[in-house]
Amino acid sequence: MALTAGLDCGSVSVKIAIIDEKGEVLLTVYRRHKGHPVDAAIELLRKVSSDYPEFMIVFTGSTGKLMARAAxxxxxNELVANCTSTKRFYPDVNTIIEMGGEDSKxxxxxxxAIKDFSLNSVCAAGTGSFLDQQAERLRLSIEEFSETALRSKNPPRIAGRCSVFAKSDMIHLQQIATPMDDIVAGLCFAVARNFKGSIVRGRPVPLKISFQGGVALNKGMVKAFKE
Known part of the structure; x- marks a missing residue:
């Protein structure tokens, strides 16, 4: 059986998926690399090789090009990978919102085919890393952050374009005894607004929409984009 492995090496995590000749997904694994993408990728490959000893491998992601060259x-290209895989599994989708550790698309x-695209600037504000930073400041794991946002009843407005401004807003909200649920939800809405203002920038966004990337696992962010 001819197998293909896709290894996505991003700024925060590495992900691998193995498919068979029919395109059916046999295995997916996600792991944060904590600043060591090569080591994490090698560990992932060793892990999956025990069950799938032979496969062709293809790389994508922000650090994938260097790994592909070495291997x-x-x-x-990430955009091509996003487009191709989305149309393979969700042919009705017309728009992809992808948010990773340090980039948004x-x-x-x-x-x-890709009709148009827009990427964030070099600043990581409004990405997964931004949310990780704010969760750490609030002494929440990113998993707790996700669940906490769903309990909010009155999310306040928080700056989403800059981590420094966001911290200032959060300190003020904590000083006036704003519930943690609302602060966390406010951060999610701030990221969604930042995406709309700095990446969408007035473009028409046709339905149906697929939300992808690690941030898509954050339930608070899913809610913010829907609302």
């Missing part, structure tokens, strides 16, 4: 393997699809 003598193929590398696929808006991809508009037309048929099976």
């Amino acid at each position: 003598g393997a193929a590398h696929i 808006l991809i508009i699809l037309e048929g099976n």
Whole structure:
């Protein structure tokens, strides 16, 4: 059975998926690399090789190109990988919102091709790293952060374009005894507003939308984008 492994090496985590010749997903594994993407990727490959000893491998992601070159393997641009996989599994999707550890993307699809796209600047504000930083300041794990946001009844407005301004707003909200649930939800809405203002920038966003990347696992962010 001919198998293919896709290894996505991002700024915060590494992910691997193995598919068979029919395109059916046999295995997926996600792991944060804590600043050591190569070591984490090697560990992942060793882990999956015990069950799947032979497969062709393709790399993508922000650090994937260097790994592909070192391994003598193929590398696929992230945008192309997003588009191709989305149309394979969700053919009705016309817009992709992708938020990772340090980058965010808006991809508009037309048929099976990319019609338009927009990326964030070099600043990580409004990305997964931004949320990680704020969760740490509030002494919450990112998993607790996700659940806490859903309990909010009155999310306040918090600056989402800059971590320094966000911290200032959070300190003020804590000083006036704003519930933690509301502060966390406010941060989620701040990130959603930042995405709309700095990445969407007035573009029409056709339905249906697929929310992808590690931030898509954050229930508070899903709620913020929906609302």
